[in-house]
Amino acid sequence: MNARIEPCEQGYSAGITGERYAAAMSPVRPTLSSYLAAHLMARRAQAPNVVDAAAAAGLCVVIDEIAQAVKTIEMRIAQGAISGPQTVDPAHASSIHAAFGAAAHDALIGACERSADIAGMVTRGMESVRVASTGRYVLFADALDSAANAETNVALGTVFSIRHAGAASADGCCVITGTNQLAAGYALYGPATILVVTVGHGTHGFTLCRERGEFLLTHPAIRIPEQSTELAISGGNVRFWEPPVQRYVRECQDGSAGIRQRDFDTRWSASLVADTHRTLLRGGLCLFPRETRRAPRAGRQPPLYQAQSLAWLVEQAGGRASTGRERILDVAADTHACTPVFLGAQSEVERIERYHREHERGEDTPFTSPLFNERSLFRPEARV
Numbered sequence: 001m002n003a004r005i006e007p008c009e010q011g012y013s014a015g016i017t018g019e020r021y022a023a024a025m026s027p028v029r030p031t032l033s034s035y036l037a038a039h040l041m042a043r044r045a046q047a048p049n050v051v052d053a054a055a056a057a058g059l060c061v062v063i064d065e066i067a068q069a070v071k072t073i074e075m076r077i078a079q080g081a082i083s084g085p086q087t088v089d090p091a092h093a094s095s096i097h098a099a100f101g102a103a104a105h106d107a108l109i110g111a112c113e114r115s116a117d118i119a120g121m122v123t124r125g126m127e128s129v130r131v132a133s134t135g136r137y138v139l140f141a142d143a144l145d146s147a148a149n150a151e152t153n154v155a156l157g158t159v160f161s162i163r164h165a166g167a168a169s170a171d172g173c174c175v176i177t178g179t180n181q182l183a184a185g186y187a188l189y190g191p192a193t194i195l196v197v198t199v200g201h202g203t204h205g206f207t208l209c210r211e212r213g214e215f216l217l218t219h220p221a222i223r224i225p226e227q228s229t230e231l232a233i234s235g236g237n238v239r240f241w242e243p244p245v246q247r248y249v250r251e252c253q254d255g256s257a258g259i260r261q262r263d264f265d266t267r268w269s270a271s272l273v274a275d276t277h278r279t280l281l282r283g284g285l286c287l288f289p290r291e292t293r294r295a296p297r298a299g300r301q302p303p304l305y306q307a308q309s310l311a312w313l314v315e316q317a318g319g320r321a322s323t324g325r326e327r328i329l330d331v332a333a334d335t336h337a338c339t340p341v342f343l344g345a346q347s348e349v350e351r352i353e354r355y356h357r358e359h360e361r362g363e364d365t366p367f368t369s370p371l372f373n374e375r376s377l378f379r380p381e382a383r384v
Contacts, residue, residue: 083225104143221279228283285344
């Protein structure tokens with residue numbers, strides 16, 4: 001590898017400098033393996049009390065194994081319904097997304113079995129972790145996020161994070177926090193297959209070159225635009241949202257006539273990975289709020305390990321991720337606990353956090369009176 005990549009810790013919001021300039025001008029784009037080994041892992045190993053050089057090399061191998069699994073998943077998805085649901089339980093044979101989900105799960109299990117460094121895996125719907133006698137890492141993964149989108153040929157994704165083997169017990173029960181992740185990332189299966197990864201030194205995107213069968217660096221040092229007018233939220237559940245979320249979305253819907261003084265666009269793909277990826281590149285806010293209806297609907301919220309994986313990627317790109325009441329990476333809860341998620345530009349997440357605080361203090365309660373109605377000389381949109 002002759003190309004030299006210069007570090008650019010701070011990133012930028014406009015222009016091409018630092019890492020992006022080097023990647024753009026290099027005659028040969030760095031591969032995932034070479035970039036991890038020569039750039040990210042070398043700096044990761046310098047972090048005190050986190051991971052030594054030998055462990056960093058092992059972590060690089062584990063990420064490579066995950067990348068191989070992503071290629072397998074991508075090939076299965078690209079076949080669509082052609083190959084048929086060959087690996088699905090007969091009770092679900094008619095469901096193409098069940099076939100995709102099973103194939104994705106098997107691909108990640110295969111990655112765990114091939115790598116001596118992976119002690120096991122924790123995933124949605126799998127209450128136990130496959131524990132090996134050796135191995136220093138545990139893989140937390142959602143093998144195929146929003147698999148139901150497969151039936152309509154909409155973008156799918158895989159979310160993962162790597163933690164020390166002590167993060168999970170043999171029965172899969174553990175309490176995790178986002179601050180003890182060693183690496184995190186997601187794969188987005190769309191017109192192109194993109195693998196976005198962080199090891200704590202920026203968020204970087206790699207695109208699969210199908211001719212070479214390798215992931216090449218295409219999005220170094222991603223930075224979330226601070227100013228944007230995009231929201232990602234499912235508007236059909238507005239009546240079940242908490243008041244702070246209703247307030248935030250209502251103000252965005254008021255557009256330039258309201259207190260936000262600019263028009264917003266709503267984008268929703270029903271895929272947490274796809275919506276997060278768009279937010280990383282275009283800014284704005286992605287919302288998976290808590291709903292007040294019956295408890296089973298909590299399943300719409302992502303599990304904590306998935307939320308923390310995406311939260312770390314967003315924070316490393318200069319954004320912020322919150323439950324509305326606290327930083328997602330600071331949440332300590334059971335592995336499979338679900339959590340509301342608000343991630344995106346720092347200013348937008350801080351705004352919705354402020355709305356939650358004001359609601360809990362009762363400061364956002366509208367004026368009511370049994371005798372008098374509210375009157376004003378100002379237009380409604382002029383009131384703050």
